[in-house]
Amino acid sequence: MISSALTNPQMRGLLAKHLRFHIVGAFVISLGVAAFYKFAVAELRKKAYADFYRNYDSRKAFEEMRRAGIFQSAK
Numbered sequence: 001m002i003s004s005a006l007t008n009p010q011m012r013g014l015l016a017k018h019l020r021f022h023i024v025g026a027f028v029i030s031l032g033v034a035a036f037y038k039f040a041v042a043e044l045r046k047k048a049y050a051d052f053y054r055n056y057d058s059r060k061a062f063e064e065m066r067r068a069g070i071f072q073s074a075k
Contacts, residue, residue, distance in 0.1 A: 065071060
C-alpha cells in the first residue's frame, strides 16, 4: 500500500528536461541584464556625454591648458 503511493523517478529525458529549463532561464536572464544595462547605464552615459559636449569649447579648453603650462611643445 505504501509503495503504490510513491511516484517513480523520471529516468528518461531527465537531462534534456533540465537543460531545456536552464537554457531558457539563462536566455531570459541574459536578455533582462542586457536591457537593464542599456537603459540604466548606456543611455544615461550617452545623455551625459551629449550634455557635456553641447556646451564644450575645445579651443577654450586648449588655451586654458596652454596658459597653465601643461603642454611643453605649444607656446
